[in-house]
Amino acid sequence: MTMAEVKAAARKTAFATRKAAFAAGQGQAAELLADALSPHAGKVLAGYMPMRTEIDPLPAMAAHDGPVCVPVIMGAAQPLRFREWTPGCALVPGEFGALIPAEGAWLEPAVLIVPLLAFDARGFRLGYGGGFYDRTLQGLRARHDVVAVGFAFAAQEVAEVPIDATDQRLDAVLTEGGPVRLLRPPPAM
Template identity: 70%
Template sequence: MTGTAPDPTEAKSRARQAALLARDLAHAAGQGAAADHLRAAIGSETGKILAGYMPMRNEIDPLPAMAAHQGPVCVPVIVGRGQPLRFREWTPDARMVRGTFGALVPAEGAWLEPDLLIVPLVAFDARGFRLGYGGGFYDRTLEILRARKPVVAIGFAFGAQELPEIPVEPVDQPLDGIVTERGVTWFR
């Protein structure tokens, strides 16, 4: 009897479904002190370029921490399938338009290269790996940014989105930390 290695794509799909259900339930309960923990985690990074994200569906909301950041803030813009993300400058009063996949993006503004990223996710594990929606945008982007300079990638999620283990492929980029309503955990 010969065994076959588990299919990481199928395993990620199953994990994604379970995590999205957990996120639905956590979102309904509210995000508690998560925004305060996120502000504290990025508070020492004054002056650095911060990339946040515009929350979609029932993602945890980073906007209060983004607005409080003492330095330039930008949000991701999907320029095409299989491409790394680009980041456009954002302010709380920026005029926003619908981008690819429905995410809001600034209608205009400078293109920035972040030093610190708040990364959305579907699930994470205690090793610092994340599961996204399956497009590979953040993995591709983090690989390129990390080849250029030191960057810090902080996942932002509800604690209920933690799974025992995320199926990992060679292209998957780990997080440096995770922030939930429970607090901050650093992996590296």
Template identity: 60%
Template structure:
């Protein structure tokens, strides 16, 4: 299966899970509780993505939390400090970003995705933003990449490439996925 067909099938599974209303960030909150104070970046959910905002809001009580800002095609993401009630504006592709504020470098990145496998593989939207970002962060030091998804987004036949960055952990609404 090519990436386009894999994305189409995964989007359909994600949409069905989203419409069923089964997505919560409870297990993500539990995982992040073990990393209190460590700078982390989440994301502002779009369309049918599972929403990490509740876990991110809890984390702001213990340390800096950022959200990604797309700087341009072919560039890694940058992360701006986020607070639950900060003024937000639409960024590239419609993702909400803080209107202003300081930049930060995360040591934990909560990664949205289209599909995942139990080897830490991730199928994204195709722009390579998270792959470039994780590669750069890993060159500078340790970073924990946590994929956050609906359990229905699992797919053991992902068409992955060498440039695809592997996730260190995957959390769903049903728990932490054991990686092989």
């Protein structure tokens, strides 16, 4: 089985797991996320507009003391760009149906809330397969310090996410049950 096939099978299982966790409710997840982000007040925060069964970061984004932006897909195999977001701003459909601000400044985040399908204790995440966040994190990390926080339901944790050389680690994962302890240092690949 190729890595692409392994990841595709893992995504199928992860979608079903996340759907079940979403149906069970989100608890105090957004409040925990807002508290976890408070040390980053004043920094540019990138969140995301939740789609389907993704855990909702919008209350934490609205509570952030500093500029907030959301990802915009510029094209296949390109890193994300981030457009300024405020509660109530005009939104339009972007690629893959994600809502994006109709207008606003382009910002470069120092802290990112990252959606995912699955995560493991090593800090790796399984995304949707486009590589957008991996390319973006690699580029941002080459320019400056950045903190990538995965936001997920606790049920989305798996024993091991299948990875390849382009996958970027998260710095932290926060669930409705609180922060997940990640193993340090990153494993050799």
